[in-house]
Amino acid sequence: MAAIAEPMIRLERISKRFGEAPAVDDVSIGIARGEFFSMLGPSGCGKTTTLRMIAGFEEPTTGRVLLDGEDVTLVSARHRNVNMVFQDYALFPHMSVAENVGFGLKLKRVPRNEARSRIEEMLAVVRLEGLGERRPAELSGGQRQRVALARALVNRPAALLLDEPLGALDLKLRREMQLELKRIQKTTETTFVYVTHDQEEALTMSDRIAVMDGGRVQQLADPKTLYERPDTSFVADFIGTSNALALSVDRREGELAIMEPGPGVRVAVAAPAAVGETLQISIRPEKISIVAGGDGDGGDCRVDGVAVERVYLGSVSQTVVELPGGERLAVHELNDDDVSSIEPGDAVTLSWPARHSLVVGEEGGR
Numbered sequence: 001m002a003a004i005a006e007p008m009i010r011l012e013r014i015s016k017r018f019g020e021a022p023a024v025d026d027v028s029i030g031i032a033r034g035e036f037f038s039m040l041g042p043s044g045c046g047k048t049t050t051l052r053m054i055a056g057f058e059e060p061t062t063g064r065v066l067l068d069g070e071d072v073t074l075v076s077a078r079h080r081n082v083n084m085v086f087q088d089y090a091l092f093p094h095m096s097v098a099e100n101v102g103f104g105l106k107l108k109r110v111p112r113n114e115a116r117s118r119i120e121e122m123l124a125v126v127r128l129e130g131l132g133e134r135r136p137a138e139l140s141g142g143q144r145q146r147v148a149l150a151r152a153l154v155n156r157p158a159a160l161l162l163d164e165p166l167g168a169l170d171l172k173l174r175r176e177m178q179l180e181l182k183r184i185q186k187t188t189e190t191t192f193v194y195v196t197h198d199q200e201e202a203l204t205m206s207d208r209i210a211v212m213d214g215g216r217v218q219q220l221a222d223p224k225t226l227y228e229r230p231d232t233s234f235v236a237d238f239i240g241t242s243n244a245l246a247l248s249v250d251r252r253e254g255e256l257a258i259m260e261p262g263p264g265v266r267v268a269v270a271a272p273a274a275v276g277e278t279l280q281i282s283i284r285p286e287k288i289s290i291v292a293g294g295d296g297d298g299g300d301c302r303v304d305g306v307a308v309e310r311v312y313l314g315s316v317s318q319t320v321v322e323l324p325g326g327e328r329l330a331v332h333e334l335n336d337d338d339v340s341s342i343e344p345g346d347a348v349t350l351s352w353p354a355r356h357s358l359v360v361g362e363e364g365g366r
Contacts, residue, residue, distance in 0.1 A: 006069070008033040008191055009054060009159060014063030015215075016049050023049045025215035026063075031159075031193060036185050038194040038202040041212035041238070047195045048163055050212075054193060055161050056080045067158060083157040087167045089148035091136040098123070098132035101150045108155070122150040125187055127180075142173050142180075149184060159191040166201065178204045199239050203227065211235050227284075233360045236282040243288075243329045245281040249273045256300070256354055262324050264304030269357035280360050285332040287356035290319060290340060293347030300354035305329070307346045321348055 007030030016024040024046040031037045039047035052058040053065055056077030065073045072080055083104075091100050098119050105115040123129055126146035136144055145165060152160055162181075166174045182205045185192045196202055202209045203223045210220045211234075219231040230236035233244060247259035247267055257273040259281075260266050273279055283301075293304060308328070309320040316332045319342055323329065329350060333340060342348055 007031050008035075008068055009193065010064075010066040010069075011050070011054070012064040012066065014050070014053060014060040014065065016046075016053060016058060017061045022215050024053070024060075027212075027215075027217055029210060029217065029220065031191060032207075033191055034189050036182065036192045036194065036205055036207045038196060038206040038209045039212055040196055040199060040202040040209050042197055045212040046215040047210075047212050051084075051161050051163055051193060051195050054159075055082055055084050057084075081158040082161055083152040083155060083159075084161040084163065085148050085152050085165045087164045089136075089144050089165075091144060091147055091151075093136055096133050096135060097128065097139070097147050100136065100147055101132075101154055103151060104155045118154055119150075122154045125153070125184060126150045140173075141169050142177055145169065145177060146180070149181075153184075153188055153190060157190065159193055160185075162192060162194045164196055166196075166198075174201075175204075181205055203239070211238060213238075230282065230358065230360055233280055233282065233362060236358065236360050241285050241330060241332070243283045243285060245283070245327060245329075246278060247281060248278045249275050251275060264324055266302050267357060268300040268354040269359055270354055271359045273359075280362070282358045282360045283329070283352060283356055285318065285330040286316070288329065288331045288350050288352045290321070290331045290333065290342060290348050290350055292340075292342070293349050299351040301357060302349060302351045303329070304347070304349050307342050307344050307348050310342065310344055319348075321350060 009031040011027055011029045013026050013028050014024060015022060015026055027050060039050060041047050049058060053060050056075060060073060064071055067080060101122055102115050102119045105118060123132055126149055128143060128146055136147065166177050169177060178201055206223055208220065208222050209226055211218045211226065213234050219226060219235045226235060226239050230239060236242040245267065247261055249257045250260050251258050252275065255270050256268045257271050258268050267281060269279065269281060271279065303323055305321040305323045307319050308322045311318045315335060317335055319331045321329050321331060331350060
């Protein structure tokens with residue numbers, strides 16, 4: 001994706017150290033105005049620390065934070081035009097919903113009539129019309145989440161920063177709130193910067209995602225690119241499910257590098273690799289076809305093996321296949337009328353087009 005010409009938020013080579021340990025290591029990111037931008041990664045990867053540096057709650061050890069072109073690296077959180085929503089909504093239990101939403105307006109001494117109008121407008125945006133007089137204890141978890149969003153948005157911040165705000169909700173409500181958050185973001189046209197360890201959340205809501213590990217950005221791209229074309233083995237494994245093979249190139253056939261480590265195994269990939277070079281190959285489970293052994297119709301990639309495990313996962317069934325060399329590949333099939341009847345112990349043949357063999361690098365980052 002092309003670089004953003006004038007990002008609303010720009011991080012320039014920011015690092016943050018706590019003692020000798022680097023929590024964030026030389027990260028540069030540009031976030032566009034009105035973008036839903038997510039930072040995704042495992043616990044301890046540096047995503048929350050990065051968010052806190054944007055908010056002003058942490059000061060970078062090195063590097064700069066710019067908002068709308070202004071260097072705010074040393075500006076306190078209360079003087080930055082951003083608001084933050086945490087997993088703990090921190091609503092005032094003694095205040096009504098309307099009073100909670102309007103708390104920031106009261107601190108800013110916004111005239112009463114204007115404040116009332118903005119509160120009503122924001123309650124409508126988050127679909128809480130008619131609930132302004134209730135107390136937080138009278139609301140569901142999803143409703144309290146929307147009150148926290150309304151309170152953060154009513155001040156019309158340049159950006160809203162969200163630190164795993166759906167973590168306390170059950171799975172069904174969390175999925176509903178993912179769509180609700182995206183709708184609210186589009187309605188208000190506010191820049192959202194979202195932190196999560198849940199790849200489904202990030203893929204569902206985001207315009208772009210920075211996948212982080214070890215304090216560094218491993219890859220920054222739109223959801224489809226991250227899933228279909230991961231740069232590293234870490235990204236391939238963290239975004240969804242992926243099969244990994246390390247194979248040496250035996251020969252070339254035109255634009256394809258061919259790897260045949262043993263009988264019954266042929267893997268092809270479109271890559272400018274030399275004979276003898278070892279490639280890290282990633283294949284998504286849903287890209288692989290599985291049939292009873294010997295029944296395959298050929299193709300760019302074809303491997304024989306034995307089914308060792310079959311698991312029902314709801315919308316899909318997963319079959320784990322052991323190859324002659326001991327490697328294992330997972331295959332996902334939709335649970336429809338055409339699902340195969342493969343059972344553990346069956347000899348099977350797997351096949352897929354070369355375009356679904358992805359060459360990935362080792363962990364890097366920037």
